[in-house]
Every structure is written in C-alpha cells, then in structure tokens.
Amino acid sequence: MNDLYLKLATSQVGKNIFQALNLPKPTNLQRTPNETLACPSGRVLIAGTKNNFAFKMITKSLNVESIKLLTPKIDNKTSQLIQANNTVEQVDLENLDSQRFKSVVFDASGLKTPEDLNALYQFFHPIVRRIKTNGRIVIVGQQPNDTDTAQQSATHAALNGFTKSLSKEIGKKGATCNLLSLEKGAERHIQPALYFFLTEKSAFITGQVLALQKSTNRIKKIDWQTPLKGKTALVTGAAQGIGKETAKVLARDGACVVCLDIPANKSALKKLANEIGGHSLALDLSSDDAAEQILNTIRSQLGVIDIIVHNAGITRDKTLGNMPAHFWEQVININLTSVSKINQLLLEKQVFSPNARIVCISSISGIAGNFGQTNYACSKAGIAGYVKAMAQHSENNLTINAVAPGFIETSMTSQIPFMTRELGRRMNTLSQGGLALDIAESVSLFCHPSSQALNGNVLRVCGQSIMGA
C-alpha cells in the first residue's frame, strides 16, 4: 500500500476518520456459494451495433427458459443500435417509466470508428440510472489487436476506458460492468464467460477486461450442473483461505480434488479432503523433490490430471535494504520457481489430460508494485508474465490463466491493524473486501471445460481496486 495511506492509517488523527467521514455503506454483494455456475435468470436487456459478429451467439446463449429477454425498440433509422429479433419483447428507451434492469448485455463488436462509439451513449445514457442493486452490465468488444485498421483498434481499446468509468458510476449499488474482448471466432465459446459476468459468480469483479481467443474446438454440450464431473484437480496451499475455498468450489462443481499443503497443516488438510471427498497431500513445495512427489501422487492416485491450481504462496515483507537473503529466495522459490518447475515436469511427463486447465494466483501487488514487497511483487508479476507466455504455446487444448486477488478477507488479512485493513478493503469501487469465494469462483470459470476461449488472462478480482501502477 502507498506510504500516504499507511501514514493515514496509523496516525493518531487518522484513527476515527472513517467513522467520522460516514463513508458510504458498502452494498451487500449477493453470492451463491452452494451453486455451480449456471445460466442467469430474469430479465436481460440486450442490444448490439451494426456489423457485429457476436450478437447472434449472445442472443442464442441467452435464449433459454430462465431468461426473459428484452431489447430496445428502434424505429429511428439513424440509430446506431440494433435490436434482437422480433420474438423478443421491446422496451422504449425514451420512455422507460419505472422500468429497472438487473442484467444488461451490449454487443459492441461491430464498432469500426470512433464515431461509432456514440452507440454506447445512445444505449447506456437512458438506462444507466436504472441499473438495479447487484446489477450486471456486460459489454462485448473485439480484441484491439484483432481488428483491421488502427481506427478500429482504437475504437475497441476505447471500450476499456468506458467500461472502467461506467463501473465506477454504478459501483455504489454493488453493480458491476465488465468487458469481454473477443477475437473473431471466439463468440462461439462466449457462454461460460457471459454467464459468469451476468451472475453472482462475478460479485467482486468490476471494471475488468477478459480476453477470449478463437478456438477450433468443437462446442461440447455443457453440463451446467456438474461441469467438472469426472475431472481430477490439484490445489496447492489448500489448508486455508483462498486455497481451501477453491478446493471446495471445484469439488462442488464435480471434481475430485487433491488438497496439497505443508506437513504442518496435515490435519486441516485431511479434514478438508474428507469433507469434499478428495485426497490430501502434505508436502513442502520448497523441497527439492516436490515436483516429483506431485507427479507420483498424480500417477498413483489419479492417473491423469485435468486441473492444477497453483495457489500456494507466501509473503516475507521487508524493505529491500532490510530484507535478509532468505526472505528473497523463499518468496521467489515458492511463488514463482516451483510453479514453473511443477508444470514443466507434468507437461514433460504428459500427465495432463487433453483440455487441461492450469490456474495460477497472481496479485494486485504484482501489477502495481508494493512498498516492502519487492520480493512478493517480483514473484507475482513473474506469474502474470508466465501465464501469458505459456498460453501462447499451449498444446492439446490446455489453457493457462491467472487470477489476481485484491483485498480479500482471510485470516491473513484479518491480522492487519484495523485502520490499514479498512483502507485496503475500501480502496475499490465496491468499497469492501472480497471473499475467498470470489477467487474460487473465478478459478472455477477458468477450469470450466467450455472455457477454452480463456487463455493467457490475468483477471483482477479486486472490486476494481484503484491500485494499478
């Protein structure tokens, strides 16, 4: 955290600022810990722009029983908007009466020039104040580097600034706004990501961009009830916090989970494995043969591995001048080196199944840097780079992504002194800390068998923390 805030947090004068300021009460975010990612329900307002390539697939994805689709009435031929087909109920944007909206999807994939951005204004201006508490806005654009002209690239890059600003305007209500940035061809695989950002699964994610790559994979019929049924997963650092929640969520979604943590946490680990019908593996990742032991466990207990979640991580905070050498080495070793070593061995020995999933945990610290965390930020920025590099060469439909948590309420963060903690948790658009569950749900999205379009992403799950660089 920035020095300024530490100073504010720890100063005598600062002690009562937050109460005195009467900070906005954060909106209670809805979550569904017991449910697997599924189709959104209720009214969903959709519109698109001309020349789009995603609208048909979006409409198809949302054309299900649980959803009541709505689309703007467009009788003005100069409008830049397009509406869904005539079986969909139309709403008059100029005369909305008391209508309010929970879920909104806008397909901007057809934008060609900066002038076309006016479509954003046309669509969102009348409805933005009508977004419900815990509402969801999803904007769909084209990846800027996948476009035909610099103008078009600029136009789609512009969506980024729009999304991040709009999210700040609706955040008070616990509503979110995110951007799906598609390569042409990725629209065929938009469903899991689209559902994710329209449901409670994305409660703590706003102002973010998720990139979807095209894929020649055939589209499988999606088992929305137990998408990970028959899959084997391994989660490192599973004894508590984010790792524990991730193991539980993957098991909830049907996976058989091996829970790994250090030997000192053996009993907690066994308890968890028992609870979720999985396995436990007590192992120190800093030991020389850790990768070998993981390989052996996979071979002997699982046969192949479908999912690995590299969640284990440590902090050893000190300013660099005060940092002992082993603080540096331990953090780089556990957080970065071991992740790469384990993957390398498992890839080499071909124990990943086809369509496998690797998910790493990065951090906002890695993205923005952090005072007293040269070692940690270095390791976590390394993870972000690792995921991007690996994704470019992944074979056999393996995908690799990372989640970058912001301030998450765990037993670790509960140790932080009150004022510092309060600052950390409030410095985002949703004005609150996230839950381990929020990270776990994002991991689960990346693990979904139909998420093959998601590869090389570093998704911030941070309530749009203002910290960025």
Place this chain on the structure above:
Amino acid sequence: MNDLYLKLATSQVGKNIFQALNLPKPTNLQRTPNETLACPSGRVLIAGTKNNFAFKMITKSLNVESIKLLTPKIDNKTSQLIQANNTVEQVDLENLDSQRFKSVVFDASGLKTPEDLNALYQFFHPIVRRIKTNGRIVIVGQQPNDTDTAQQSATHAALNGFTKSLSKEIGKKGATCNLLSLEKGAERHIQPALYFFLTEKSAFITGQVLALQKSTNRIKKIDWQTPLKGKTALVTGAAQGIGKETAKVLARDGACVVCLDIPANKSALKKLANEIGGHSLALDLSSDDAAEQILNTIRSQLGVIDIIVHNAGITRDKTLGNMPAHFWEQVININLTSVSKINQLLLEKQVFSPNARIVCISSISGIAGNFGQTNYACSKAGIAGYVKAMAQHSENNLTINAVAPGFIETSMTSQIPFMTRELGRRMNTLSQGGLALDIAESVSLFCHPSSQALNGNVLRVCGQSIMGA
C-alpha cells in the same frame, strides 16, 4: 477519482486532515527546463548479469567524459553479477562506508530463470538505502514476449513488479526507478532513453516500463545540443498548459514549431509563436476541414512535417446518466476522432518526412477509468489503443507514442477545490503533482531523432499514481 476520496476531500471532517496528518513533505524535484536532454554527469554505478546482451552498449553509452563510472568489486565466483571492465573503478558492495549513489544502472537482460532474479537482490540490497535525493535507478530487461522460454518470459515480467516496488521504497527522496524493456537488438538504440531516465528530464516518472524495439536503422551521430535542429513540428492545443510547454521545449531543442489552438486563443498563440520563433495557426479542430487546413499549412509554410504532437483535448465531465449528447460527441471528436483523421490525411498525402514522430496525449483516466468521465476515459483509452495499433504498421521509420499524464499542475487543475486537488496531487509515490514541463520533456524524448527504438509506448508521467484500474 474514486468516490471514497471525493467524499474524503469534500467532507467537513476531511478539511484539515492533510495538515493534521503532517503528511511527508514532498521532495523538491530537480528539473532543467533550459537544457536539452543530454548526457548524465557524475558518478554512475553499473553492474550486469551473465548472458546479457545490453551491457556492452550500456557501458559504451556511459563511457563519456562527464561520467565517472563505478562497478561492484566481484571476487566471489558464485556471484550472479558481472562488473564493467577493468578500467572502471570498483566499489566493494560489502563495505560501502559512507558512499552514496546518484545514478545506478543494472543490466538484467541476461536473466534466464526465476532463480537468476537473485542477482537483483545481490546488487540492490546493499545500495538501496544509499540512493541520493533525486537519485536515479534504471533497470534494463528483455521484453517478455521476445524471450525463448516461458520461464525466461516470466523472469523478465517479474522485473516489472520489482521496479514498481523499488520505486515506492525510494520515492520519498524524489528518487526514481524505471525499467527499459528491450527487444534483442534494441540495445544499439538505448542511448536517448537511458540518458532520459538518468537525468532530470524524467523527474516525475517512476515505476514505469518503457519498451524499446529493435531497429535496423543505422545509428546516427547524435547532436546532443540541438537534436531537433532543422525539424518542423506542429503542436495542437499550444496556447497554454502542457501544449505551450511542449512547444517551448521542442523549440528549445531546435525545432521550428507551429503552435495550433482555437481562434479564441489567437493572441496568446501569436505571442508564444513569436517568443519561440515559430508559427501560429488558429483553428478549431472540430471544424470539418481541420485536417485539410493543417495539411495546407504544412505544405505552404513548412514543406514537410517531422513532428506532430496531438495535445489538444477537452473534458466535459458528467455522469453518463446526466450527460447531454453533445458532451459525448465533442469529447470523442476532439480527443480521438480528429487525431486519427489528421494523421490519416497527412500520411495519405505523404507530408511526413522520413523518421517522423507522432506523439499523442493519453491520460491516467483512460487507463484507470474515472467517475464522471465515461466520455473522456473512452477517448483517452482509445488514444492508447490507437498508438499501439499504428506503431505496428508504421513505415519509413515513423514512430508513434503517447504520454499519459497523471496529476499535472496547470491552470486547469488549479481550479479544482483545494482538498480534492491535494488528494489528486498526493496520491502518487512522489507525493506531489507534476509540471507541464515533465510532459513536454517526455514528448521531446519521443521526438528525438535517435529514439527510433521507441514506438507504440504509452508512457505514464504521473509520479507513479496509485490509480491504475
């Protein structure tokens, strides 16, 4: 700005917080407004890592009369560091006595694996507390997407987190730490960027990454006194603030500058043009024939154009629900559409000279989004995307880059109410606002005839504002 801070800034209780908190007094940043970018002087400590590709060129660049080079003494064969050749004075890192350092360069281009990152610790741990006020650290790495393996890519991405954290640890002293991220082959053209980050020219830039691309251009002898001698430049929005300062700096560096602004600013414009021996062009960029008029001016008054700086920009802030349509249109039109239109016409009509330079002004708002600025952030994110896209297809050695200002002290920002302003200006590592000069110096770097390695960058000049997403 985030709601939380607006609330803090405008609340009754918040009024006296900053005085009461006794916030750290920002360090007075040294600047040299009357001098052209030139060679740094004094003691410069340099070291590198094995397998590097940049150390020779770095050493060569710094092997000039005004510099006293220093390098670590290395007698331990297991050290991961390498030293400069034996004509360079050696310092014992384990026994530094009272030595302090103003300028430090570390070539990390040789790093292959996360374990190699230990070299960062070995070098910086002993010296980080010995960085002088207004000191400079430059780290040189390889572009993560230019490496051979995912491990190596991760290792160089890790430098990003390290740089951004280290900058936060030395920022109190007004010292900066930045990363030059090189494609193999770009080291031949490192000199202007290296000098820039080692001198006062980069006073308000810290924690940032500048990418250098390889180039087959031959290396010209650099005229460090008047690098822009004989060059013609056009600066939009030149009547005041950042544009005015940019026109002055380009003229200082030898260019003949056309100062463009709206007709209402005609007299200020003429005065400036007179002062710097340039021309003035009173023109409303939102008029339909603006690009044509610029073309005609170039043809009639200059012949060809070497440099164009798209600085003109407007804000029309309102939350989206309250925003009138013309607020949207004006901002997108002036800030984004017109930039693209002007460039397109000038490129089409081939009035750019070889080795031309285009510089755009983006904004932290475009990168992070901003409450009440959906239009502005959209336009400025568009500019960032535009620059990246154009850079990929630029011909004839033309380069295009953007500068993204953070909080800059101008007559515009001086209108902001005190507390909000104080928050905006303090929310960065250097705990102060930047000057228009800081933006101008960055523009000048991109305009430098030897800066051909700089292409497609969006350089934040923000004192490492914590705002990022």
